[in-house]
Amino acid sequence: MTVRLCAHADEAVAGIEDGSTVLVGGFGMAGMPVELIDALIRQGAKDLTVVSNNAGNGDTGLAALLAEGRVRKVICSFPRQTDSWVFDELYRSGRIELEVVPQGNLAERIRAAGAGIGAFYCPTGAGTLLAEGKETREIDGRTYVLEYPIKGDVALIGAHRADRMGNLVYRRTARNFGPVMATAATTVIAQVREIVETGSLDPEAVVTPSIYVDRVVQEAQRA
């Protein structure tokens, strides 16, 4: 239905429930919905599964959410970074679950959830640790691994601009996971730098059509 334009990030994340699977966009800081994550920390939902490329950096954002003990499991491609000490400590002490997924499988599994695909055969990771225990199949002489969709209850994404209907455009490599995550969650919440009048985005260049977007909030630092 019609997108809700929220006055504040706290309004945008209202109602996220304990136990939710939360897709979080961004690759490094590019496209990271920082204000939505901060609002989620304030909001209080716990026992979360977070799906994101990384598992938090430094002491802010996702790392802060993890540090509060609010995340039960992380599904990501690259948790280990020079400044991922919060995750590292939780993981080594057995206080967080980790599912490592090759980056392209992460993107494609999220896309599959959004596209109504039940499962797909993917060559990536065949014969490696990350395919252990997974079903495989030979197709035309190549080994493929059966991969299942990753669906979110909520997606938190960062975009560049929204129009008042909720159409989104991104900027440069900050696009990354946003568009697929927007297709794959029950409630999609976008943080944008600017909300513009409907009709002012080029319809050929809209990356995430309004149908996928439930709530939009303009970044406070720019409001």
Added chain:
Amino acid sequence: MTVRLCAHADEAVAGIEDGSTVLVGGFGMAGMPVELIDALIRQGAKDLTVVSNNAGNGDTGLAALLAEGRVRKVICSFPRQTDSWVFDELYRSGRIELEVVPQGNLAERIRAAGAGIGAFYCPTGAGTLLAEGKETREIDGRTYVLEYPIKGDVALIGAHRADRMGNLVYRRTARNFGPVMATAATTVIAQVREIVETGSLDPEAVVTPSIYVDRVVQEAQRA
């Protein structure tokens, strides 16, 4: 490698071999690569499998290619139209094979070929004639049909503009099958209305990046 900018459609379709699978873009006339099809008729390749949404209209374009007896098989979603008399006659007289594929499965199977997906479970058509003989699987209580990629030797597509590197943009609903077909064929040939200088297309709005495009020709009627 580097795209070839062709002076004429005949140069663009040179070398298409007998027995090729040819993906042909367009939905109705929108996005239909008319000049490339006419050039393919002149070029002479036969025993072709044509993958396209429809199976030709009137007596020109795809219908003319069919009328010359050059097409062994058509894979499409909607062959039967008020003006598909060429196909109808070939089909009823047993001179052409037909594989009818639901339109979304056609698009997704072509995408799978381009994306290196070995096969996928799709709910569309489950329990219908079009899934007869196909493998199925229950996933989360729903029945899915196993669908395999459709890969082309050649794709003929119509786009709006190309830059000199081969990046493509489309216009309005003429986009349709072009972008997925461009990912799924060994040789991708695009007919465009205009070739513009590299750097003059908005990088955020490029729909088919240059990596997918092998040959580009500007429409003669506009050259």
Added chain:
Amino acid sequence: MNANTVNATSTANATSTANAAIGAGAPLGKHEMAALVARDIPRGAFVNLGIGQPTLVADHLPADSGVVLHTENGMLNMGPAAKEGEIDPDLTNAGKVPVTELPGAAYFHHADSFAMMRGGHLDICVLGAFQVSGRGDLANWHTGAPDAIPAVGGAMDLAIGAKKVFVMMTLFAKDGSPKLVPECTYPLTGLGCVDRVYTDLAVFDVTPEGVKATATFGVTVEELAERLEVPLLTA
């Protein structure tokens, strides 16, 4: 994705329709059927209108409905049919009729368009039908005639993809046989996918408990029950 409010809202609308119309008036013409469907589409819904009669629904949506029309050939926020002078060969609907663009439109390719359908993002699609079964099976792509050339288009994708599938059809075929049937005899488009059937004589909800007439036009539920083999729920 949008909240799951279609169900509640449209059920409410249908109930009021039913209260007003059970046993009243005369059989509906196709424009009246289209108006009835339009009235049951909630504000702001994302809707695909199938080729043929369902297209008429657009004419009956209020100007401020906020309903966003999808066309499977790659567009959201499609406008009305193009008038003379507005025709753009690059802009058509799924029936290949020239259409127009509304502010806030977006274009996307065929795989993305059908991912949108298959992924359950459309709130409602409205389709024509040859037959609908009491379980909500839909037959609308193939007459099953031995010499028919099969052609499915996007029908199967729409049937299984949208959150709610509404059918618009006459209740009886020209030969007098009912099109709401215990089992479809024509080849199926989708299984158990139809939620509501709008006909010239009645509106039916297809529920897990069975088929219920929520409105009738110029006939009574009892008269309908006599002419149909599908049992109708009472109360």
Added chain:
Amino acid sequence: MNANTVNATSTANATSTANAAIGAGAPLGKHEMAALVARDIPRGAFVNLGIGQPTLVADHLPADSGVVLHTENGMLNMGPAAKEGEIDPDLTNAGKVPVTELPGAAYFHHADSFAMMRGGHLDICVLGAFQVSGRGDLANWHTGAPDAIPAVGGAMDLAIGAKKVFVMMTLFAKDGSPKLVPECTYPLTGLGCVDRVYTDLAVFDVTPEGVKATATFGVTVEELAERLEVPLLTA
């Protein structure tokens, strides 16, 4: 998709490299290795350079090479690292280093970017490695240490996706053990995916017949054969 000319062209280049270099000179530094890789990349190729040493290859591509760099976080025709004053937080490479955009660039989302990789559209990717086996198995994501936190990123997608996979690594680890091995002991990234290995001491082609040194630097093939457990093809 682009014609299958990489193989022919780069093999030709490698052969000339080999002729010039077998048994000659001294071990290569990382910049010399990068220059060698750059020389073997055909004009106009679409290339992904992995994080770390492979990134250096870009510095050695001729200005008119026409080589188009892909970064898996969603861009083609990536330019050099951003200088002071050019930094845009929305524009980074896969190593999260700020980069620049060249004319003819295109942006796309992660699923499209990895479809491009997995679908075999990149001509070449250049990766670092812990180990490469004689069959072309690659180990570059995990040391296998029991307390290591696993993190794979895009390594597996690159390993199995590109038409040609080039590896850049030192031939021996710090403890003196060879990194070109009969069987990888580290967890695998991809099976049978490596086509060529550039090291400080030699360049190796991995072929269905076995491993062949096509160039050596400061050592002879015989000396290498003695220090490696992988048999080297002669002639």
